[in-house]
């Protein structure tokens with residue numbers, strides 16, 4: 001008689017990575033996705049794409065029906081990271097993000113993406129989008145360190161065209177405001193899931209942060 005199928009069908013492996021703006025979660029998510037050969041979705045891009053399309057269409061960022069319609073027309077396979085990376089779009093994204101019906105529409109699309117196994121990063125992946133994810137990371141860094149990283153990125157991209165100190169202060173203020181919006185909203189605020197592993201990258205370079213993330217995920221997988 002053929003051996004009874006003893007091996008249960010393996011559950012698709014999902015890695016949930018959350019954290020505040022500029023914590024380094026995106027870089028870690030991309031590298032983990034490559035290592036574990038999983039598709040990756042940066043869910044921040046979904047909110048950014050909605051915000052950008054709304055601004056282009058001249059819609060107010062609190063127009064919920066327009067935001068939902070924009071979200072339903074989104075193609076998750078066509079999110080252009082370079083185009084959406086601009087700081088102002090990130091700020092606008094944190095203003096559309098509190099709209100509950102918009103979140104509902106995007107969360108549904110994000111869950112569908114995760115069905116076969118995936119790495120997702122954002123603010124509410126471990127708590128709301130994929131609460132059953134096998135590996136959950138909450139990546140943080142001090143607000144000054146996160147502002148410094150964004151400042152370096154902006155200066156590399158645009159050259160030193162602005163007074164560096166003034167630019168740093170602007171970015172620092174903006175990140176503080178975004179933190180307050182992301183953590184303070186009623187629907188799915190940014191917070192670590194009870195079973196998330198905390199990873200503070202304030203004093204870690206990317207290689208050291210990745211080594212720790214890999215260790216956490218490898219343990220969860222075995």
Ligand code: DC
Nearest residue numbers: 043044045047093094097122123124
């Ligand atoms: O990660 P990011 O900077 O690209 O995200 C932009 C904004 O999108 C962020 O300020 C809040 C929102 N966001 C969210 O509410 N939930 C997510 N899962 C991802 C992003």
